[in-house]
Amino acid sequence: GQNIDQPTExxxxxxxxxxxxxxxxxxxxxxxxxxxxxxxxAPTFLSYNVLDGLEEKGRFSSFLSxxxxxxxxxxxxxxxxxxxxxxxxxxxxxxKLIFGQGTTLQVKP
Amino acid sequence: EAGVTQFPxxxxxxxxxxxxxxxxxxxxxxxxxxxxxxxxxxxxxxLHFVKESKQDESGMPNxxxxxxxxxxxxxxxxxxxxxxxxxxVYFCASSHSYEQYFGPGTRLTVT
Numbered sequence: 001g002q003n004i005d006q007p008t009e010x011x012x013x014x015x016x017x018x019x020x021x022x023x024x025x026x027x028x029x030x031x032x033x034x035x036x037x038x039x040x041x042a043p044t045f046l047s048y049n050v051l052d053g054l055e056e057k058g059r060f061s062s063f064l065s066x067x068x069x070x071x072x073x074x075x076x077x078x079x080x081x082x083x084x085x086x087x088x089x090x091x092x093x094x095x096k097l098i099f100g101q102g103t104t105l106q107v108k109p
Numbered sequence: 110e111a112g113v114t115q116f117p118x119x120x121x122x123x124x125x126x127x128x129x130x131x132x133x134x135x136x137x138x139x140x141x142x143x144x145x146x147x148x149x150x151x152x153x154x155x156l157h158f159v160k161e162s163k164q165d166e167s168g169m170p171n172x173x174x175x176x177x178x179x180x181x182x183x184x185x186x187x188x189x190x191x192x193x194x195x196x197x198v199y200f201c202a203s204s205h206s207y208e209q210y211f212g213p214g215t216r217l218t219v220t
Contacts, residue, residue, distance in 0.1 A: 004151075031207065035211075041213060042112075042113070042200065042211040042212055042213045042214060043152075043200070043211045044211070045208050045209070045210070048207060048208065087152070091207070094157060094164060094165045095140060095142070095157060095164075095204065095207075095209075096142075096154045096157060096165055096167075096168075097142070097144070097152075097154060097202075097209065098154065099144075099151045099152040099153070100151060101150070101151045102151065
């Protein structure tokens with residue numbers, strides 16, 4: 001079957017670090033994406049992991065463990081504009097994306 | 110470079126009517142995807158075009174939904190006749206390789 005689990009909501013303070021965890025069970029796995037979505041807007045690409053390990057891109061990093069079916073998104077030096085929904089997304093071998101429900105992150109001053 | 114565009118942004122129709130959604134992908138992107146998010150649920154895959162051919166339509170809910178991509182450029186998604194459960198946000202995405210670029214979505218409300 002196909003299943004992606006991530007927390008529904010998280011709250012963090014401006015300037016802090018937050019880690020959003022995701023576990024997945026998908027057939028034909030071909031990589032793990034993280035997308036950011038602000039309310040009423042299109043999802044925008046943040047990161048892509050196809051091999052195990054950590055990918056760092058500025059304030060955002062993403063980690064993947066294929067053997068554990070586990071990924072996390074790490075956001076550093078949080079800013080108010082980081083308040084958004086973060087989508088853990090698995091890619092199948094045809095390019096089809098399988099989405100989690102998303103984690104709504106609220107950054108407080 | 111223009112992003113993925115979708116039209117209309119909102120549509121309100123009555124049960125039994127027909128609605129056609131349009132997606133214009135980023136120029137040069139052979140891959141075009143349709144997704145849908147219904148209230149309170151995750152975004153779900155509907156189908157995937159490679160140029161004008163349907164690569165995967167396993168996510169299409171039923172035969173009331175018809176997607177086309179004539180000429181391999183823009184795509185349309187027709188819902189006929191619309192039912193209440195078809196309400197949601199319909200997203201289109203296009204890609205050249207692994208990264209999919211999403212449009213802003215069409216919010217469909219069936220009353």
